[in-house]
Amino acid sequence: MFALCSKNILGAGLGVCILFSSSVTAQQITTGGVIHFRGQIVEPPCEVSARQQNIDMTCVNNGQMKTNRFTLQQVTTAPQSLRQIASVRVNYLDPQQRLAIMSIEYQ
Numbered sequence: 001m002f003a004l005c006s007k008n009i010l011g012a013g014l015g016v017c018i019l020f021s022s023s024v025t026a027q028q029i030t031t032g033g034v035i036h037f038r039g040q041i042v043e044p045p046c047e048v049s050a051r052q053q054n055i056d057m058t059c060v061n062n063g064q065m066k067t068n069r070f071t072l073q074q075v076t077t078a079p080q081s082l083r084q085i086a087s088v089r090v091n092y093l094d095p096q097q098r099l100a101i102m103s104i105e106y107q
Helices: 002-026 072-077
Strands: 047-051 054-061 064-071 086-092 100-106
Touching: 047 100, 054 072, 064 072, 072 086
Parallel strands: none
Antiparallel strands: 047 054, 054 064, 086 100
């Protein structure tokens, strides 16, 4: 009985080896092709600090940190240098325009 079981296991193992080896030899070797990558390069967001009536924005520009200072009026009219990296919206919370929420949406 033991000899019969070991022969069946040996036969099954041999069959599996033949099955795998035939599938490996049946594959074609590819010498060329195209690989497509999808994604985007992401830079960190700008650092924003408000001082008096000025807003300093420090952003990564071509791999280097660059700081721009804008008045509140300049930010709300969006100068060209700012429009290239983000759109800015200011919503005042009081009629005297002393308290505001600034929303920055990066391109």
